[in-house]
Amino acid sequence: MLGRISRIKFFLVFIISLTLGACSSEKTNLTVSNNSTSLPEPTTESITLTDGLGRSFSLDSPAERVISLAPSNTEILYAIGAGDQLVGRDTISDYPEKAAEVPDIGGGFGELNIETIISANPDLVLAADLTPPEQIQALENVGLKVYALPNPIDFEGLFANLETVAILTGHEEETAIIIDGLKSRVAQVEEIVTNANKHPLVFYELDSTDQNAPWTTGPGTFIDTLISMAGGENLGANLEGAWVQVSVEELISRDPDIIILGDFTWGGVTPDDVASRSGWDNLSAVQNSSVFKFDDNLVSRPGPRLVDGLEAMAELLHPELFD
Secondary structure (H helix, E strand, O other): OOOHHHHHHHHHHOOOOOOOHHHHOOOOOOOOOOOOOOOOOOOOOOEEEEOOOOOEEEEOOOOOOEEEOOHHHHHHHHHOOOHHHEEEEOOOOOOOHHHHHOOEOEOOOOOEOHHHHHHOOOOEEEEEOOOOHHHHHHHHHOOOOEEEEOOOOOHHHHHHHHHHHHHHHOOHHHHHHHHHHHHHHHHHHHHHHOOOOOOOEEEEEEEOOOOOOOEEEOOOOHHHHHHHHOOOEEHHHHOOOOEEEOOHHHHHHHOOOEEEEOOHHHHOOOHHHHHOOOOHHHOHHHHOOOEEEOOOHHHHOOOOHHHHHHHHHHHHHOHHHOO
16 A cells, blocks of 8 residues: 555655646647647657756657656647557556556556567657656666656746647647647636636645544646646645645644545545544634545646646636636
């Protein structure tokens, strides 16, 4: 069983790993901004980039056979139209559904199947900047090209990652259109929440294994950013650390207006569970039935589905603005 911190890393990002195979979701039809910039020419020359670990990386041409070591990377590949180039994906990658048809190469917090990866003959292994260094080294030791995507903390970082993967796989034109659509949706949410009369105090629960000191998201994380952009105030914003524990006493003292259960996604935690905890019935959010289940994958995997997460978060915090 994963320890608390490992579980948090697992469900936040592998690590947090990035998204939107949403091109196959209900929000596939992205609205393209009327102010879109001109599209770049497809990459045909050699590629030289700096990855999320600060290392120089080069390819002679866009990759045709890609291994993904993180769910976020897998979702990005499908989102930009490079899903057919995926020849192996980590065990945790489960979105979109079509990803399940791609060979599982292990990974996550387990061991990689190096033999399976080699047999797939990839010309690119797409890692995350928090993929264990020993895994990256093991792959490079057998001559594979490994690029580690940085973990973004804002939408500009997300869009930069999409552009990078597009360059690496030869999908720059369609990705430029996708980014325009995502930017348009983000701007629309921001415009709507400017009409909010109140910014509710939000407690985002990551892990309640210890009900007297549940884990939440601190300052500088993408979840912190999303809560703010959605018109709320993150209870953990003034705490120290990206992922921190909060005592029940402090929760009662701060008395959040809304509790969002990110641990519903992986732990099945429900509003009824929260109401039954000792002392939690003193919280206004519990008394006012403002405790909500939430799909943590929308905010913990740093990919295009983060825009879905922003929209869902804003509607949760300000339903009156989205009627």
